[in-house]
Each structure stands twice: as structure tokens, then as C-alpha cells.
Amino acid sequence: MFYRAAGQFKTSYRADQALFPVRQDAMLLGFILILAWVVFPLTASEFAFQTLLIPILIYSLAALGLNILTGYAGQLSLGTAAFMGVGAYACYKMVTLMPWMSPVVAILLSGVFSAGIGVVFGIPSLRIKGFYLAIATLAAQFFLVWLFEKWAWLYNYNASGAIQVPNLQSFGVYVSGPQATSMVQYYVVLAVVTLLTWVCINLTRGTTGRIWKATRDMDFAAELIGINLMKSKLGAFAVSSYIVGVAGALFVFMWRGAAEPNLFDVPLSFRILFIAIIGGLGSILGNYLGAILIVGLPVILGVLPEVLGMQTDSALAEHLNTMIVGALIIFFLIVEPHGLAQLWRLIREKLVIWPFPH
Amino acid sequence: MLDATEGHTTADGRKIGPVVMEMKNITLRFGGVVAIENISFDIREGEIRAIIGPNGAGKSSMLNVVSGFYTPQEGEVWFRGQPRPPMKPYQVARQGIARTFQNIALFEGMTVLDNVMTGRLTHMKAGLFSQALWKGRAEAEETANREIAERVIDFLEIQAIRKTPVSRLPYGLKKRVELARALAAEPKLLLLDEPMAGMNVEEKEDMSRFILDVNDEFGTTIALIEHDMGVVMDLSDRVVVMDYGKKIGDGTPDEVRNNQEVIDAYLGVQH
Numbered sequence: 344m345f346y347r348a349a350g351q352f353k354t355s356y357r358a359d360q361a362l363f364p365v366r367q368d369a370m371l372l373g374f375i376l377i378l379a380w381v382v383f384p385l386t387a388s389e390f391a392f393q394t395l396l397i398p399i400l401i402y403s404l405a406a407l408g409l410n411i412l413t414g415y416a417g418q419l420s421l422g423t424a425a426f427m428g429v430g431a432y433a434c435y436k437m438v439t440l441m442p443w444m445s446p447v448v449a450i451l452l453s454g455v456f457s458a459g460i461g462v463v464f465g466i467p468s469l470r471i472k473g474f475y476l477a478i479a480t481l482a483a484q485f486f487l488v489w490l491f492e493k494w495a496w497l498y499n500y501n502a503s504g505a506i507q508v509p510n511l512q513s514f515g516v517y518v519s520g521p522q523a524t525s526m527v528q529y530y531v532v533l534a535v536v537t538l539l540t541w542v543c544i545n546l547t548r549g550t551t552g553r554i555w556k557a558t559r560d561m562d563f564a565a566e567l568i569g570i571n572l573m574k575s576k577l578g579a580f581a582v583s584s585y586i587v588g589v590a591g592a593l594f595v596f597m598w599r600g601a602a603e604p605n606l607f608d609v610p611l612s613f614r615i616l617f618i619a620i621i622g623g624l625g626s627i628l629g630n631y632l633g634a635i636l637i638v639g640l641p642v643i644l645g646v647l648p649e650v651l652g653m654q655t656d657s658a659l660a661e662h663l664n665t666m667i668v669g670a671l672i673i674f675f676l677i678v679e680p681h682g683l684a685q686l687w688r689l690i691r692e693k694l695v696i697w698p699f700p701h
Numbered sequence: 702m703l704d705a706t707e708g709h710t711t712a713d714g715r716k717i718g719p720v721v722m723e724m725k726n727i728t729l730r731f732g733g734v735v736a737i738e739n740i741s742f743d744i745r746e747g748e749i750r751a752i753i754g755p756n757g758a759g760k761s762s763m764l765n766v767v768s769g770f771y772t773p774q775e776g777e778v779w780f781r782g783q784p785r786p787p788m789k790p791y792q793v794a795r796q797g798i799a800r801t802f803q804n805i806a807l808f809e810g811m812t813v814l815d816n817v818m819t820g821r822l823t824h825m826k827a828g829l830f831s832q833a834l835w836k837g838r839a840e841a842e843e844t845a846n847r848e849i850a851e852r853v854i855d856f857l858e859i860q861a862i863r864k865t866p867v868s869r870l871p872y873g874l875k876k877r878v879e880l881a882r883a884l885a886a887e888p889k890l891l892l893l894d895e896p897m898a899g900m901n902v903e904e905k906e907d908m909s910r911f912i913l914d915v916n917d918e919f920g921t922t923i924a925l926i927e928h929d930m931g932v933v934m935d936l937s938d939r940v941v942v943m944d945y946g947k948k949i950g951d952g953t954p955d956e957v958r959n960n961q962e963v964i965d966a967y968l969g970v971q972h
Contacts, residue, residue: 356851545833545839548835549827551829553815553819554822560807561806564802564807567768567794571791
């Protein structure tokens with residue numbers, strides 16, 4: 344097979360620690376990046392942008408944020424949607440209070456607010472673990488959604504109680520609002536997601552990643568090795584909430600166009616948790632695979648009958664869709680409880696030594 | 702006369718230095734239970750110091766006091782000539798005290814190499830920004846510390862498994878990886894809590910050799926708890942014997958072996 348590490352010798356630790364020690368991995372990533380940056384935007388229809396490309400990227404980013412916290416640092420959280428909401432509302436307030444601000448900058452800054460809120464709600468993690476912590480973060484979920492509803496200043500006192508994304512320009516191009524084109528929005532999302540993914544890869548493979556994983560695997564040993572658990576846990580909450588907040592801002596500004604408080608309710612949190620679990624906790628790639636499965640697959644299944652020329656009742660198609668996706672989720676979890684990323688890892692291990700078993 | 706006095710050279714030619722750690726009248730209580738009662742002993746630089754005693758004697762509690770996990774109600778811990786204020790375990794680790802655990806406490810989800818690299822944490826100072834970009838200090842540190850981690854891996858002969866996740870390893874190897882992780886910190890004082898528990902004779906011999914080599918080549922001061930008397934008597938320079946939270950003996954292996962109180966504690970006395 345063409346996928347193997349044979350003949351690629353490392354002569355320095357630097358080379359061995361490179362992002363892609365196996366050349367084929369780098370080529371595969373290059374291929375995916377070309378698809379995402381060139382091929383998809385040129386060929387995608389408006390429908391594909393709005394139902395597949397943009398939401399998959401945004402959900403992947405939100406799952407990535409959650410994965411930093413739950414998969415890497417081992418702190419279970421059910422408050423993801425609320426932190427996305429903080430990012431979205433912070434972004435909305437920034438662009439309405441300071442209309443001169445570039446929306447892209449506002450999106451990147453909005454994560455700072457959610458990071459702050461995330462740290463505050465992360466304080467219970469210093470005392471409690473596991474399911475109990477999950478319940479504590481659930482409190483954040485309920486409290487923040489309530490706040491989005493009751494604090495009229497957040498939605499500029501408008502009658503509907505919802506936030507409407509205004510038309511905003513960046514470098515003379517409409518980036519958000521009804522006048523922005525899907526392609527521009529796709530590129531903004533892709534750029535942010537690419538940047539944050541790269542940062543996350545670097546963080547998780549270095550010292551910080553080891554600190555988080557040590558905290559997750561054996562907290563008392565981590566402490567006796569010189570890790571300040573408070574800094575480690577709250578740091579994970581900060582980084583995770585930052586990413587989740589940016590994902591929330593993208594969610595509203597680049598995709599939905601408007602948001603009501605209940606958009607950020609528990610079901611969204613669970614959806615992102617499912618993506619992270621099915622994709623694989625403690626993995627970066629897994630978030631993308633999970634988002635493709637949970638967000639992308641229903642869309643593809645939905646249009647499949649039409650493409651195949653079958654006449655189906657739309658309600659029936661929708662129910663079938665739910666059943667098929669549900670069955671697939673169970674199937675994948677049975678085949679590989681550690682998620683799709685682990686499945687890919689095993690395939691890769693086998694491919695590298697193919698055709699021999701060892 | 703103690704064998705390991707200052708400036709003394711042991712039979713195999715190792716130098717025993719001044720006192721690095723001194724426990725002064727340590728008393729540790731859990732509610733009404735007295736785990737450690739008024740115990741004093743010292744650890745000298747370069748020596749192998751054993752703490753022995755029957756089950757429940759307070760040995761592990763003692764080690765937990767040294768590593769900052771418990772704060773004693775009475776008494777002082779002196780480290781390198783200074784009394785140590787009560788501190789958190791991670792601060793103790795940064796002072797140069799590393800340890801292993803009775804029940805292996807490795808980071809199961811990480812590879813052997815990552816576990817050993819985690820042991821280097823106290824030596825890595827790159828900021829978050831540098832790490833996020835994987836440029837500058839972060840990258841340089843990663844490479845420099847990798848080299849030290851690899852030296853430890855070579856030393857303990859675990860090269861072949863360096864990229865294996867720890868969860869896949871057998872028990873004996875896990876114990877060795879744990880020693881590697883502690884060694885990677887380049888500790889001034891290494892605490893080993895039952896390094897040979899649950900091992901067969903061969904693994905015990907391997908582990909004994911590694912402990913002696915560590916002490917010999919790096920001059921690391923070692924304090925260990927062990928139940929295998931043969932191992933303790935062969936390895937250690939001086940032995941503290943505890944029973945029911947009290948110190949009942951302290952001295953060279955030979956002295957301890959002939960101490961009537963110690964014999965009583967281990968074999969029982971007729972009442």
C-alpha cells in the first residue's frame with residue numbers, strides 16, 4: 344500500500360515531534376485543505392453552503408471547544424450551548440455598541456467574554472468531579488438562558504426579544520446580515536476554524552496538553568508531579584469556553600442570522616456533546632467526523648430520495664432519517680466506543696503495516 | 702555508630718553527604734486516630750533510606766507528609782537546611798521531590814513518552830502564546846526536554862514501548878514507567894512507595910538494579926517503603942522502622958535486624 348512510514352527515518356527529536364511525522368498524513372491534510380479552501384467553495388450550491396458546509400464547520404468548532412474541556416482535561420460539561428450564547432450575545436453587543444468594529448474581530452473577541460464566564464462556572468470543578476460537575480455546569484445552562492431572556496439590554500430592548508444580525512462589512516465586503524453571500528461567510532468560518540484548530544493541535548500536543556491529560560487521568564498524581572490543578576482546570580475552562588464562544592458567535596452571525604434565547608437551550612448542548620462523544624473524546628479530528636455524521640448525514644439522507652427519483656412522503660422521510668441516524672450512532676458506538684477518531688486511528692495502524700499483521 | 706554519616710564513604714564507594722531532609726517530631730492525626738506519633742528522622746544526601754513496618758504502621762502517611770499531601774498537626778519538615786512552610790503538593794514537587802505510588806498512578810490515556818515528558822513539567826516554562834503557535838520557546842523546550850526524557854527512557858530500558866499507550870502495558874513495566882516519570886523530574890529526593898509490590902523475583906531484581914543505578918549514577922537521594930525484607934536489607938543504607946505510628950528502630954540494616962523491638966513487632970511477643 345502507499346500509506347506507510349517505511350523509509351521515513353527521523354534523525355532529530357525535532358523531526359520526530361513534527362506535526363506529521365508520517366509524510367502521507369501531511370499529504371492527506373493538504374488534500375482536505377484544498378477541498379475545503381478551493382474545491383468546495385467553487386462547486387457548492389447555496390443549499391450545500393447553508394445546510395452542510397457552514398453548519399458542519401461551526402458545530403465542529405463548538406465540539407472542539409467542548410472536547411478540550413471534557414476530552415482532554417476530563418471535566419464533564421453540559422453548559423456548552425449557554426457559553427455559545429454568551430459568545431453570540433457578546434458579539435451582538437459589540438457590533439451594535441461599536442458599529443465601526445470589524446465583525447470578524449468582534450467574533451474573535453466575543454470568545455473572551457465566554458472564556459470569563461466559563462472560568463466563573465468552572466470554579467466548582469475544583470471541588471467536584473464527573474457527573475456532579477456536569478450538574479453544576481447545567482446550572483450555568485439554565486441561568487444563562489434565563490439571563491438572555493430577562494436582561495433586555497442584551498438584545499437592545501427590541502420587542503421580539505431576539506437578536507437580529509445587522510449588515511456588516513469588513514474590507515468592503517458584506518460579511519454578516521442578509522446582504523452577505525454564503526461564500527464570504529463560508530470563508531470567514533473556514534478561516535476561523537482553521538486557525539483555532541491549528542492552535543488547539545499545538546496546545547494539546549505540548550506541555551499544556553500533557554497538563555490537561557494528566558489532570559484528566561490521575562489528578563492526585565498530576566498534583567504531586569508539580570501541576571497546579573486549579574490553573575490546569577480553570578485554564579481548560581477558559582480555552583474551551585473561548586472556542587465555544589467563538590463558535591456561538593459564528594453560529595448566529597455566519598449562519599442563523601438571528602437568535603432567540605431558547606436557541607441556546609439544553610438540546611444544543613447535548614447535540615454538541617454527542618458530536619464530541621461519537622467523534623471521539625480526546626481527539627481533534629473526531630470533532631469533524633462527529634459533526635459530519637450528526638449534522639451532515641441527516642441532510643444527505645434527506646435529499647437522497649429526491650436524487651434517486653423516489654417519491655416519498657416528506658414526514659415519512661424525516662422519520663426514516665431519524666431512525667437511520669440513530670441506528671448509525673448506536674452502530675458506531677458499539678463498533679468503537681472511543682469514537683470515530685479511534686476507528687480511523689486503528690485503520691491507520693493497520694494500513695501502515697499492511698499486509699502483515701505486526 | 703551509623704554507617705551513613707556525613708562525609709562517610711560506603712563500602713561500595715558512594716559519598717554520603719549532609720542531611721537533606723529532616724522530619725522533626727512529626728505528629729499526624731485523622732480525627733481521633735493517631736497515624737504518626739512524634740517521629741523524627743533524617744535523610745542524608747546520596748543515601749538510600751528505607752521506611753519499613755507492618756501494615757498500618759503509618760509508612761505511607763509518612764511519605765505523604767514528605768510530599769505535602771498531608772500537613773502534620775505537630776512537628777516540622779526541614780528541607781535543605783530550612784523549615785518548610787505548609788505547602789501544596791505541586792509546590793513540593795517544584796522543590797525537587799518526586800515520587801511513585803503504591804498503586805500505580807500513571808496517566809493511562811497517554812503514551813509512555815508523554816508520561817515521562819509530563820515528569821519534566823517543572824522544568825518547562827514556555828507561555829501559552831508560544832505554545833499555541835508552537836514557535837520559539839515552546840518548541841525549543843519541547844526538543845530539549847525530549848532529549849532528557851529519552852535519556853531516562855534509555856536508562857530504564859523502555860525504548861521499545863515509548864510510543865505505546867500506558868494502558869496497554871503489563872504491571873511490571875508500568876512500575877518502571879512510573880519510576881521513569883519520577884526520574885525525569887531530576888529530583889533531589891526520590892520517594893518510592895513500595896516499588897516492588899506485586900512483582901515476581903525477576904522483576905524485583907530488575908527494579909533493585911535500577912534503584913541502585915539511579916542512586917549510583919545520578920547520586921539521587923532515595924527514600925523508599927518496601928515490604929520485602931531481603932530487598933530492604935540489601936539496598937538501603939539506613940532503615941527507619943515504624944509500628945503503630947511510632948518509631949521503634951533506626952539504623953543500619955544490621956542494627957535494625959538485631960533490634961529486639963523490631964523483632965517483636967514483626968514476629969509478635971508473648972503477653
